[in-house]
Each structure stands twice: as structure tokens, then as C-alpha cells.
Amino acid sequence: GENVEQHPSTLSVQEGDSAVIKCTYSDSASNYFPWYKQELGKGPQLIIDIRSNVGEKKDQRIAVTLNKTAKHFSLHITETQPEDSAVYFCAASIRGGSNDYKLSFGAGTTVTVRA
Amino acid sequence: DVKVTQSSRYLVKRTGEKVFLECVQDMDHENMFWYRQDPGLGLRLIYFSYDVKMKEKGDIPEGYSVSREKKERFSLILESASTNQTSMYLCASSFVGRASREQFFGPGTRLTVL
Numbered sequence: 001g002e003n004v005e006q007h008p009s010t011l012s013v014q015e016g017d018s019a020v021i022k023c024t025y026s027d028s029a030s031n032y033f034p035w036y037k038q039e040l041g042k043g044p045q046l047i048i049d050i051r052s053n054v055g056e057k058k059d060q061r062i063a064v065t066l067n068k069t070a071k072h073f074s075l076h077i078t079e080t081q082p083e084d085s086a087v088y089f090c091a092a093s094i095r096g097g098s099n100d101y102k103l104s105f106g107a108g109t110t111v112t113v114r115a
Numbered sequence: 116d117v118k119v120t121q122s123s124r125y126l127v128k129r130t131g132e133k134v135f136l137e138c139v140q141d142m143d144h145e146n147m148f149w150y151r152q153d154p155g156l157g158l159r160l161i162y163f164s165y166d167v168k169m170k171e172k173g174d175i176p177e178g179y180s181v182s183r184e185k186k187e188r189f190s191l192i193l194e195s196a197s198t199n200q201t202s203m204y205l206c207a208s209s210f211v212g213r214a215s216r217e218q219f220f221g222p223g224t225r226l227t228v229l
Contacts, residue, residue, distance in 0.1 A: 001174060009155070032216055043119070043205055043220030044158070089157055093216065101146050101165065101209060101216060102173070105157040 002027045004092050006106025014114050019077040021109045023090035026071070032093040033066060033073045034103070037086045044089055048075070080113045087111070118142070119221035121206050127227045134193040136224050138206030145211040147189035148218065149173075149181060152203040164189055165211060196228045 003026040013019045025033075031052040036044035050057045050064045050073065057064050061080075066073040077084055087110050091103040122137035138147065146165050150158040150173075160173030162181040170181050178200060182190040189208075193200055203225050207218040 004157075006157070034216070036220075041222065043207070043222050045220065046217045049217070101211065102148075102160060102163055103158075103218065104174075105150075105159070107155055107157040 002030055002092050002094050002104035004090060004104050004106045006090050006109060008109060009107065010110045010112070012112045012114060013080050015080055015082065017080055019075075019080055019084070019111055019113075021075045021088055021090065021111075022072060023074070023092075023106050024070075024072040025092040025104075027092075027094050028068075028071065029094045029096065030071075030092040031095040032100075033064070034091050034093075035062075035064060035075050036089045036091065036105075038089065038108075039086045047088075077111075080111075082113050082115060085111060085113045119206055119208055119219050121204075121221040121224050123224050124222065125225050125227075127229065128193075128196050129229050130197060132193075132196050132228075134196050134226065134228075136191040136193075136204055136206075136226070138189045138191070138208075138221055139187055140189075140206075140208040140219070141187065142208065142210075142219070143186065144208035144219070145186070146209045146218075147183065148207040148209075149179075149189065149191045150205045150207065151175070152205055152223070158205065161191065196226075198228050200226065201228045202226060 034049035038044040090106040206221040
């Protein structure tokens with residue numbers, strides 16, 4: 001199956017600075033890469049996703065980049081704010097049949113934004 | 116708003132007990148999932164259901180079974196709970212055949228097996 005590795009496991013940034021989280025995947029058949037944010041006491045929530053036919057996607061202060069050749073993708077958060085403090089998970093989905101709907105998650109990154 | 120609800124936020128059970136975790140979604144999603152979340156391991160898929168009475172094993176199905184008798188409800192069953200099943204359990208749901216593959220998660224059930 002797909003193996004997704006995520007780094008770093010913890011990240012502390014000063015408010016207003018940028019945060020970058022990196023993930024690698026193992027299966028070249030993966031074609032969908034979402035990022036989920038989990039706030040304390042809640043379930044994960046999708047914040048942005050990217051498909052394999054796109055190299056970069058941006059949504060306000062959040063951007064995701066994908067390098068298919070190297071099999072890695074990254075989440076970039078600019079101008080961090082206290083409400084960005086959370087656990088972030090990357091994930092990957094392999095193309096084909098029911099695999100389209102199954103996600104393999106990274107281990108998570110705990111982001112702390114210091115005021 | 117999509118809503119996925121889980122029957123309990125916290126649950127304490129004893130070794131050997133049969134445990135039922137219930138999940139209900141109100142968005143008519145075809146897919147439903149059960150994950151367990153452990154520190155340093157992320158979310159790992161236990162079972163997946165793409166239709167009523169249909170199920171597929173995930174990455175860690177050992178010690179678990181599932182039931183889906185109605186489209187909106189997906190149950191996770193621990194036949195004989197063990198201490199290594201102490202974890203956070205998350206239910207999720209999603210559509211089939213849509214442009215979006217977004218999974219919607221419930222708030223989780225923290226299960227402690229003593």
C-alpha cells in the first residue's frame with residue numbers, strides 16, 4: 001500500500017512568519033493529495049487538496065505544491081496567525097477503483113504559532 | 116452543514132468486553148470509514164464501506180469488525196477489547212463519483228480499555 005512520510009513532527013513559528021510542512025509518498029500511482037487540519041477536540045477538516053495534474057494550488061494564506069518526479073508535496077502557510085495552531089495531516093490516494101476514496105495519512109505535524 | 120456524529124466522546128471498557136462504536140452521517144454519503152488515531156502514527160484506516168452491507172478491510176482490520184445495515188450508519192465492533200485497542204477512533208464519510216473526494220470527520224471517540 002501507499003506509505004506517506006511527514007516532516008517535521010512539531011513546528012513552532014512566530015506569528016506572522018511562514019510555516020512549511022513536507023510529505024513524501026511511495027506509490028507513483030497516487031493522484032490525489034489532501035491536507036487536513038485538526039483542532040483540539042475536533043475531527044480533521046480538509047483545508048486544501050491538489051491533484052497530480054497540477055503543480056501548485058493556492059487558497060488565501062495556504063498553498064500546496066506537488067513534485068511528482070520526486071514524489072513529494074508540501075503545505076505552505078504564510079502570515080501565520082494564532083488560529084493556525086493545530087495538527088496538520090497530509091494524505092495520498094492511489095488511483096483506481098475503491099482506492100480512489102481511501103486515504104493514507106502522514107503521522108501529523110503539530111504547529112504552534114507564538115504570539 | 117455536513118454532520119458526522121459519533122455515539123460517545125469518551126468510553127472506558129474492560130479487557131474482553133464487546134464494544135460498539137456508532138457513527139451516523141446526515142449527508143447521504145455512500146462511503147464511510149473508521150480510523151484509529153495514535154500519536155506519531157497519524158490516522159490508520161481500519162475498515163471502509165462504500166455501500167450498505169458492503170465493506171473492505173483497511174490497513175489494520177485485525178481485532179475489529181464493522182456493520183452497515185443502513186446508509187447513514189456505520190458501526191465499529193471490537194469483539195473482545197484488548198488494552199492495545201486503547202486509542203482515538205474517528206469516523207468519516209464521503210461521496211462516491213463526485214469531483215470532490217473530501218472526507219468529513221466526526222469528533223472522535225476516545226476509548227480506554229483497562
